[in-house]
Amino acid sequence: MKVVKRITVPSKTSTNGSKAELKSKTAEIRTLDRQRRFRNMQAGLRAIASEMKRVTWPSRDEWVAATLVVIGLVVVVAVWTRFISYLVELFLGNPS
Numbered sequence: 001m002k003v004v005k006r007i008t009v010p011s012k013t014s015t016n017g018s019k020a021e022l023k024s025k026t027a028e029i030r031t032l033d034r035q036r037r038f039r040n041m042q043a044g045l046r047a048i049a050s051e052m053k054r055v056t057w058p059s060r061d062e063w064v065a066a067t068l069v070v071i072g073l074v075v076v077v078a079v080w081t082r083f084i085s086y087l088v089e090l091f092l093g094n095p096s
Contacts, residue, residue: 004032 007026058066 004029004036 007022007029
């Protein structure tokens with residue numbers, strides 16, 4: 001992996017180069033940085049696509065069964081919450 005060192009453009013002209021040279025070097029470094037980030041993004045998307053091909057997706061029957069379990073658990077939790085609320089209201093009385 002090539003390490004790119006960022007160059008900051010000083011406000012005054014340095015002794016080793018003109019402002020135009022520094023601007024062109026800075027522009028070149030920015031271009032290389034953009035290209036590197038784009039290659040990294042492409043590699044990440046390729047890795048995601050590769051991983052998605054390896055996934056074993058559940059069948060329709062498994063999806064339906066899992067959905068029914070979730071719906072059943074939501075109903076049970078709702079009934080339980082309402083029951084506890086009723087008991088608390090019964091013991092503490094209705095403040096209204």
